[in-house]
Amino acid sequence: MTNVEWRRARRRRRVRATSVGAASTIALAGLWYLSTDGLGLVSPLFLPSPVAVFERLIEFTQRDYQGATLIGHLFASLRIVAIGWFVAGVIGLPLGVAMGWSRRVRTVVSPVFELIRPIPPIAWIPLAILWFGLGTEARVFVVTISAVVPWVLNSYEAVAGVDKLLAKASRSLGAPSRRTLVEVVLPAAVPTLVGGARIALGNAWMTVVAAELLGATAGLGFVALNARSTLDPDIMLVAMLLIGLLGVVFSEGLRLVEKRLSGWKESAA
Amino acid sequence: MTTTTRRPVPATARRRTWPAIGTLGLASSGIVTLVATWWIAADVFDLSENGVLASPLAVLERLVTLTYDPLAGLTLPGHALASFERWGAGFAVAAALGLLLGFAFAWWPGFRSALLPAFEVLRYIPPFAWIPLAILWFGPGFTAQAFVVFIAVLPPCVLNAELGVRSVDDYVVKASRVLGASRMSTLVTTVVPASLPTALTGLRIGVGNGWMALMGAELIVGRSGLGYVILSGQQSNDPATVLAGMVAIGVLGALMDRGVRFMANPFIRWRKGVETGAA
Amino acid sequence: QEVGETGNTGSKVTIGLQPTATSFPIWLAEQKGYFQENGIEVELKYYPSGAAMSEAGLTGAWDGGNMGSPPALTSSQKWDMVVPGPNSEEGAIQILWGRTNDFKGKDPATVLGGGEVLVKVNSTQHYAFLGCMQKYGVAGETKPLPVEANAVAGAFTGGQGVGAMTWPPFDAEFVDNPEYVHVCDGKQAGKKIFNMLALTPAFANNRTEQAVAYVKSAYQANEFITANPDEAADLLVQYYKENGVTATKEAAQRELTGRTWPSAAEALALSKGELSSDLEDLTKVFVDLGAFDTEPDVTKAVDTGREILEQAVGESAS
Amino acid sequence: MTDRQAKLRFEGVHKSFHTRRGEVTALSPIDLTVYQGDFIALVGPSGCGKSTLLMIAAGLEAASGGTVLADGAPMREPGPDRCVVFQRFALFPTKTVTGNVEYGLRMTGVPKAERRERVRETLGMVGLSAFADAYPHELSGGMQQRAALARSIVMRPDVLLMDEPFGALDAQTRIIMQEEIARIARDLGLTVLLVTHSVEEAVYLCNRIIVLTARPGAIKHEFTVDDDWSHHSVDEAMAQPGFGSLQRTVWNAVREEITSVQ
Amino acid sequence: MTDRQAKLRFEGVHKSFHTRRGEVTALSPIDLTVYQGDFIALVGPSGCGKSTLLMIAAGLEAASGGTVLADGAPMREPGPDRCVVFQRFALFPTKTVTGNVEYGLRMTGVPKAERRERVRETLGMVGLSAFADAYPHELSGGMQQRAALARSIVMRPDVLLMDEPFGALDAQTRIIMQEEIARIARDLGLTVLLVTHSVEEAVYLCNRIIVLTARPGAIKHEFTVDDDWSHHSVDEAMAQPGFGSLQRTVWNAVREEITSVQ
Ligand SMILES: Nc1ncnc2c1ncn2[C@@H]1O[C@H](COP(=O)(O)OP(=O)(O)OP(=O)(O)O)[C@@H](O)[C@H]1O
Ligand SMILES: Nc1ncnc2c1ncn2[C@@H]1O[C@H](COP(=O)(O)OP(=O)(O)OP(=O)(O)O)[C@@H](O)[C@H]1O
Ligand SMILES: [Mg+2]
Ligand SMILES: [Mg+2]
Secondary structure, three states: OOHHHHHHHHHHHHHHHHHHHHHHHHHHHHHHHHHHHHOOOOOOOOOOOHHHHHHHHHHHHHOOEOOEOHHHHHHHHHHHHHHHHHHHHHHHHHHHHHHHHOHHHHHHHHHHHHHHOOOOHHHHHHHHHHHHOOOHHHHHHHHHHHHHHHHHHHHHHHHHOOOHHHHHHHHHOOOOHHHHHHHHHHHHHHHHHHHHHHHHHHHHHHHHHHHOOOOOOOOHHHHHHHHHHOOOHHHHHHHHHHHHHHHHHHHHHHHHHHHHHOOOOHHHO | OOOOOOOOHHHHHHHHHHHHHHHHHHHHHHHHHHHHHHHHHHHHOOOOOOOOOOOHHHHHHHHHHHOOOOEOOEOHHHHHHHHHHHHHHHHHHHHHHHHHHHHHHHHOHHHHHHHHHHHHHHHOOOHHHHHHHHHHHHOOOHHHHHHHHHHHHHHHHHHHHHHHHHOOOHHHHHHHHHOOOOHHHHHHHHHHHHHHHHHHHHHHHHHHHHHHHHHHHHHHOOOOOHHHHHHHHHHOOOHHHHHHHHHHHHHHHHHHHHHHHHHHHHHHHHHHHHHOOOO | OOOOOOOOOOOEEEEEEOOOHHHHHHHHHHHOOHHHHOOOEEEEEEOOOHHHHHHHHHOOOOOEEEEEHHHHHHHHHHHOOEOOOEEEEOHHHOEEEEEHHHHOOOOHHHHHOOOEEEEOOOOHHHHHHHHHHHHHOOOOOOEEEEOOHHHHHHHHHOOOOOEEEEOOOOOOOOOOOOOEEEEEEOOOOOOOOEEEEEEOHHHHHHOHHHHHHHHHHHHHHHHHHHHOHHHHHHHHHHHHHHOOOOOOHHHHHHHHHHOEOOOHHHHHHHHHOOHHHHHHHHHHHHHHHOOOOOOOOHHHHHOOOHHHHHHHHHHHHO | OOOOOEEEEEEEEEEEEEEOOEEEEEEEEEEEEEEOOOEEEEEOOOOOOHHHHHHHHHOOOOOOEEEEEEOOEEOOOOOOOEEEEOOOOOOOOOOOHHHHHHHHHHHOOOOHHHHHHHHHHHHHHHOOHHHOOOOHHHOOHHHHHHHHHHHHHOOOOOEEEEEOOOOOOOHHHHHHHHHHHHHHHHHHOOOEEEEOOOHHHHHHHOOEEEEEOOOOEOEEEEEEOOOOHHHOOHHHHHHOHHHHHHHHHHHHHHHHHHHHHO | OOOOOEEEEEEEEEEEEEEOOEEEEEEEEEEEEEEOOOEEEEEOOOOOOHHHHHHHHHOOOOOOEEEEEEOOEEOOOOOOOEEEEOOOOOOOOOOOHHHHHHHHHHHOOOOHHHHHHHHHHHHHHHOOHHHOOOOHHHOOHHHHHHHHHHHHHOOOOOEEEEEOOOOOOOHHHHHHHHHHHHHHHHHHOOOEEEEOOOHHHHHHHOOEEEEEOOOOEOEEEEEEOOOOHHHOOHHHHHHOHHHHHHHHHHHHHHHHHHHHHO
């Protein structure tokens, strides 16, 4: 097989995988259409047709629903996620690194952490209202709670997972402990740290929908919950699918960053 | 080999006890600080007077009264049981389906390419966002709540099962083929067992995810369950009940996590030695 | 299978209700044995909100029930839920509370204008709130701050907003508390807020006899409340307790007297009279709010169930 | 030599890989016949295609061209007649030693009683009888390699393929295992194709040593080992002048190839 | 020998670990003096405490008792005067070869210009000049080991500690590296303490060979290597009768210990 032939073969294989995926997706959409508009098996109240959802999406980009267009709601959610994710990082990253590096910090912090961790972020909502009222702060608080766990755990694992031998080598070359952390351990931990950032962002995004129970006047979660009270499943699906799609975008985006930053790793070569 | 250490025995004993006590002290210092801060905030700064916080003692007392004094018709164990049933139903279905899907994804690439696009988009929709649709499809009751749990549990099960299969040493697969096993029996007899530790990690993540999603669902659907205890505390403007609910949720969540770890043990006995020391 | 088909047969009826005073008469009818008297055997199922009631009805979780007028309008519109008639009116207990210090010696309009008021948005509270703002001429100036109903009191005592819309029993903090002042309510603003009886189309059409029995029993309970306010208040406290809410007898009394509980005949008169225009006013507001996409056809919620209500009245008369 | 039965025959077998950076020719056409009872070493610089050739023989990798004949018939599928022992042992981590050794027999439908007997006997042969119920992680490296060996020889393969079977062992354990495998191969009359980096090992164990050129691997030279050193212990063998001189000759051939790439 | 300067001295150094299963004595009291210019091998069965002794010498592990004297003064802290080369190289994966080699100099405050010069020179010495800007993952195993070696010798340590430095290399690369390290140690007059499993390597490289007993490790015997084999290439050395006989003698001592535990 020549080089050209092989490239063709590879392309063929890729095309096949993609087309199988596309075909099955189209088939699923077709099934969706048939069972709704097509054959009317399912009432639009239970599942609106894809056409209706799509029309609704277009309409949503132009006309206000619940006080804002799609973009407005989107940014309302994004803002909370961004702040909460960032605040969680500012708290969680140093904490996790400290836990990974110092046995003493780990011993003190981890019992507290383990105690608080199993409480779902959503369960904090009532307290968040009491403590922060109904503004942005309460929503940011709940989102922060959800994002801080992966920040801490991944930073911890990133640092603890760096080959112990590297730290030994560094110390035997005359580096004091703190410089070993900064010069050797943290750079090697970066990919895992970014991985933690990615999971944290995912958690934040998942929680913002629930956090919008808290006095939100805009946001995709707010839209979904409101559409529910007026039995508007098409707008509900628009919001849901958008939330899902954006989740994919964030995750894949940070995954790219992760890949780029681990250029020195063998796997990337 | 017969040489004994020069050190007198008592020294050894001291050496071993002191670090242990030191560690224990350190470990509890974090928790003590937390509780103390809570107590000071609640009772000394009187935040509990404003209904912003309840003191640790009040929460403890509320936890106790809730075990015999019913709230919305159920005692605390009753609510826990209600939550547990929903969680169990959703979890069981998702775990079974998720493992199968994950194994199939890893072993039959064609199957994977067919389902992946749909799976990828759907898995990023938060369980909480499914609640409205779940209610529409199943009515605001047990099934909808179990469904939300299912949605939360499925993705980690699928992903970890897939990852588990993929990370099985390629040479183990080769060895199995060389010894005359077919592809299918290689999957069943070698690959799946070897992938279980990773796959079970998926279940463990699923336990927590499902539990969290359920608490969200109980804030919106139904009138029983631990999530509802919190909601009801909020309605009565009673932080003690809210915190009691949170504590119960946290403790049960942690216990369930331990439980799954414990139950998973027999399946990963073969690598126990490797496991010790894992965080 | 038809929308809202429960699968119940014979005298068995499933009733959907919410754990608020709105559904108290249904519970009372059960307690007093009215359902049994009228030949039906009921099972009560609770739902946390009108929206949940509506969704549950659609999926066939109950035969009959009651709910606020916004979900009733949505349901009649979207899945042809049948509304026999109004079950209670509660404009007077949708109360706007303020802080005494803020309002002392001031024109409420100056305090409210430009401020924020805690409201469960897109609900009847919101409707009453807008009525009050119209009354003071600050509509559009005062912003609603959205909160779930159960969180309003906590947030207001915590310092949020210049005013808070609540209803009993969530206002226990404010009543007879010198720090807070009753600024306005739905009734003062000239808004009527109805709760409606509800039937799934399958139940109303296929099992009319049982549907009539249900409606008749519900109004019997209303008559009991009007006739025995004191005993009814005791029973309301008990009802609340069963639902995990602690309420005093005074609060219960306030709730019962703040509402009107029409008899079947009075309900029929309302249904033929001003009910339509009251509901139309409400729908207009809700369309403006964006809660309703298009203006619901109010006649669907007023006229379709009248036949059943008439039968119930007829049976009561005989 | 030609009167011995040909167990495995490579005829113009070559292999190219298609990688991101273009086509890599791993093996130039190879012609080689493995006879009944041969113990053949493949040595050569790293990356010259030794493992690739072994994987082709096992049927785990397809050749880009040429034919592989097993017992005279063309073959493609992997099968228990050509068992492989890998450097990284590749024991089934979820199975005990018995489970591992018994696996191939189970897969080929050997009845339980016979299975048990053959496993018992083979474990005795490799000195693992006491560890029949241990899991791989409970064994030392040398014991793991014994188990991997037992898993293959219990199948009585026509040809035993070994890819740096001692590469993961420490120097001391390696010597002990070399002596053991020599004994077992002799006892069972195994036919073996061995990939190794150690010329010493090749001279000690094998009757034929194939030196491959740097990538793309081609047969550079075949050495025949006339004395059967494996009757001695490793250190005895090394004390013989003939051993050292052959070792140096082969090593020089290999070294030429190593330095040719560097 | 006593007229040479004592660089490192172990006096009754012993070590126990506290594990879940109770106390494990890794090292019985050890008395050993490393003199200026010594190239000492520590050999012994797996788990006998060789690495532990080396880590104690490096200051990376505390002894349970006894004293370690570096240049006559008691020491505890790790430091660049006693650099370690590990089996798994332990190169900093995020730094280039230059970054790795320069690291210790930076940490000890050597000015930039001098640093650059010393790194350049050292890379030349280990033959890595062309790979100054490569990342570890871009290097072959042998090249990684050269880089690790450069990282240590650039510090001009009083004693170079090496823990199975060639254990992860294939047999061929190992031989080539052994010859290189012999040359470098000679050129720089290094003092080396080497842990190895390979008796051959010990005989080839060292002037003293310490055989440890099975756990808990104690000094079983010290062999003095009278001929300096490392002036020859490995295969030349192995051809000499004196080499083989010493190798066998040492090996028998080690083997005794290995079999004593099995
Ligand atoms: N799957 C593959 N894809 C691309 N290239 C490959 C693949 N497998 C092997 N190669 C390349 O083919 C060549 C031969 O590889 P092979 O593993 O057979 O070498 P080897 O002689 O066994 O080396 P070593 O002694 O290091 O084990 C190498 O250059 C290798 O990079
Ligand atoms: N951190 C530790 N905790 C408990 N036991 C340990 C620890 N480190 C080493 N040991 C034990 O001490 C003994 C000596 O270990 P060490 O690593 O020094 O042996 P070694 O001679 O280097 O072995 P090898 O040749 O396999 O590298 C072993 O039995 C080992 O299990
Ligand atoms: Mg190879
Ligand atoms: Mg060691």
